[in-house]
Amino acid sequence: MGMVRLLVGTRKGAFILTSDEARKDWRIAGPHFSGWEIYHLKGSPADPNRLYASQSSGWFGQLIQRSDDGGLTWTPVGNKFAYDGVPGTHQWYDGTPHPWEFKRVWHIEPSLANPDEVYAGVEDAALFHSTDAGATWTELSGLRRHTTGSAWQPGAGGMCLHTILLDRGNPQRMVIAISAAGAFRTDDGGATWKPINRGLHSLYIPNPTAEVGHCVHHIAAHPSKPGTLFMQKHWDVMRSDDAGENWVEVSGNLPTDFGFVIDVHAHEPETLYVVPIKSDSEHFVPDGQLRVFRSRTGGNDWEPLSKGLPDRDCYVNVLRDAMAVDTLDSCGVYFGTSGGQVYASSDSGDTWSAIVRDLPPVLSVEVQTLA
Amino acid sequence: MSPAPARCEVRVELPAHLRTLAGITSGHEVLIQAAAPPTVRTVLDALEAAYPMLRGTIRDQVTHQRRAFLRFFACQQDLSLDSPDTPLPPAIASGAEPLIVLGAVAGG
Numbered sequence: 001m002g003m004v005r006l007l008v009g010t011r012k013g014a015f016i017l018t019s020d021e022a023r024k025d026w027r028i029a030g031p032h033f034s035g036w037e038i039y040h041l042k043g044s045p046a047d048p049n050r051l052y053a054s055q056s057s058g059w060f061g062q063l064i065q066r067s068d069d070g071g072l073t074w075t076p077v078g079n080k081f082a083y084d085g086v087p088g089t090h091q092w093y094d095g096t097p098h099p100w101e102f103k104r105v106w107h108i109e110p111s112l113a114n115p116d117e118v119y120a121g122v123e124d125a126a127l128f129h130s131t132d133a134g135a136t137w138t139e140l141s142g143l144r145r146h147t148t149g150s151a152w153q154p155g156a157g158g159m160c161l162h163t164i165l166l167d168r169g170n171p172q173r174m175v176i177a178i179s180a181a182g183a184f185r186t187d188d189g190g191a192t193w194k195p196i197n198r199g200l201h202s203l204y205i206p207n208p209t210a211e212v213g214h215c216v217h218h219i220a221a222h223p224s225k226p227g228t229l230f231m232q233k234h235w236d237v238m239r240s241d242d243a244g245e246n247w248v249e250v251s252g253n254l255p256t257d258f259g260f261v262i263d264v265h266a267h268e269p270e271t272l273y274v275v276p277i278k279s280d281s282e283h284f285v286p287d288g289q290l291r292v293f294r295s296r297t298g299g300n301d302w303e304p305l306s307k308g309l310p311d312r313d314c315y316v317n318v319l320r321d322a323m324a325v326d327t328l329d330s331c332g333v334y335f336g337t338s339g340g341q342v343y344a345s346s347d348s349g350d351t352w353s354a355i356v357r358d359l360p361p362v363l364s365v366e367v368q369t370l371a
Numbered sequence: 372m373s374p375a376p377a378r379c380e381v382r383v384e385l386p387a388h389l390r391t392l393a394g395i396t397s398g399h400e401v402l403i404q405a406a407a408p409p410t411v412r413t414v415l416d417a418l419e420a421a422y423p424m425l426r427g428t429i430r431d432q433v434t435h436q437r438r439a440f441l442r443f444f445a446c447q448q449d450l451s452l453d454s455p456d457t458p459l460p461p462a463i464a465s466g467a468e469p470l471i472v473l474g475a476v477a478g479g
Contacts, residue, residue: 035388059440059474060388060428076392076424080432102433 004326005070005368006344007051008336009038012360014053016071021328023346026355032074033065040321040364042108043070047115048368052134054105054120062104064120064134077134081105081122084141090124091153100124100144107321109164113171121161125152125178127190140190143176148195148212155179155215155234162320163219167226175229175244180215183231185244196244200233217260218320222269230272230299232262232320237274239299250299255286261323265348266331270298273325273333273349275318283338284315292335294349308352309343316341321364328369336362377407381414381459382469386441389429389472393422400469409464411443412455429472444471 006017013031032038033055041053051067053074062081065074087100103123111117116133126144128137143149152159163177174190177183182197195211205213215234222228231238231247235258238247251257256276265271272295278286285291290309293302316337326332333345340359345352382400385393395401405417412435419426430437435455437443442451446460446468462468 034391057388059386059438060392061431061438062427063392063424079427082433 002328003370004328004332005043005048005370006324006334006342006355007041007043007071007364007366007368008342008359008362009040009053009321009364010336010340010360010362011037014038014041014055014071015356015359017342017355023328023332023344026344028356029071031360032071036060036063037104038363039104040107040366041065042110042366043368044110044115044118045112046110048370050110050115050133052108052110052118054108056104062102064105064108066134078130078136081120081126081128081137082139083126083144084139087144089150090159091151093154095153097150100126102126103158106160106162107164109166112166112168119164119166119174121164121176123158123160124154125159125161125181127161127164127176129190142186142191143184143193146184146193146195148181152178152181152212163216165219165221165226165229168223169226173226173243175219175221177216177219177231179217180213180234182212182214183216183219183229183244196240197247198245199240199247199249200238201236201249202234204234218262220262220264220272222264225269228269228298230262230264232259232274234258234280237262237272237299250295252295252300252302254293254302259318260320261318261335263323263325263333265333266325266327267329268296268331268348271296271348272299273323274302275323275335277317283317285317288313288315290314290316290337290343292333292345292349292352305345305349305352307350308345314339319363321366322362324365324367326367326369332367334365334367336365338362378404379407379409379464380466381405381409381417381463382466383414383418384469384471386472386474388474389425392424392428395422407464408458409470410456410458411450411453411470414459414470415455440475440477442473442475444473445469 002021008015013034015030044050049070053065055063089097092098107121109119120128127140165175167173184193200214227243229240237251292305316339323335336342338361342355403417
């Protein structure tokens, strides 16, 4: 009998939600790290009991917590994120030079093969790497030292590195994304990087097709097709079939192509999920209706999924790391909202129900499918 | 052989979240053995040595700058803007008064 474990990060702590494979009855544990912002927590694919959590606070800064027992107990590990060398400057909102300053860890990505190896995407944008289970962190500074680095600017939420995609078939390849610099790829394990933003079109920057400067919100890929990437940009849903070398828009018939999350079905590499958000100034769902949109064609043709979701008076947002899919035979899809609800579908999105309705605002949702 | 440096026992009062993080379950204070005469820097050095999980939570690990939403008080004085190398008041060195690390009453 399989089970699933949801790892939910919120504005005021972490929660761990567990169920058997029926996904009907859930046990809710937490809050862990009560009162702290948990931007993200994620389990190791190589050892599901090894979890890492990003714990931060405006008062007390950044901590990293590690669990070796599936989240029952936690230990604070290394939290020294020092940029390599003299960090220099990037551009501030007004275009003036601004010193690179560490603020927080937005995303944690454990290695696919080694539970002691883990990556951290941080604000101000940089990628850090640990090979000792989070005890020490080293910047992969080839990214920040890219020739365009001094021209990167923050998005409204800060200049955050929020997406890290590892490639199961090619350990030397990684794709990352930064708001609002864009997407980058390394093919040499993080030593050197190239912008992969050709085809993106962003009307809010001086040159809409610039090499960098695009506000990428999230990127997802199916493990079996790592060269096919799906992107939710500030506006526009995009896809690439050449590992980011070229992008085409697949927003199609979405009611709005602004949004944050995007994810791929566990068993259908061309089935996608997004949650359209009305606009970049309103940050809530259109028409007071919470709807997930699914495409079974890799984009362009989208269908609303609303059975079991609020159909009136709903004005929540779903943030970029707050959707995940499990790998059970009938794929489960999960997402969390700014209103503190965590919704689950055990049938690929056809029907939904709320696991819990009154958590603090949800920042991230990850799922582990356990034997 | 040079004599061992003088030490003193300093009471440090911590915010609730840092006590939880450090596993301090009784009272608001911890006793720290610091070099004499104590300063904010030497007390925080000793505090972080005794409780490594507090590194980075009161002052930045790289710059050692005080976190913006924390302040240092002692003997009804705000010492936050003083040099971290200024000797603390005698009442702190004697243990009569605590060095208070105070979180700003702000946020939500």
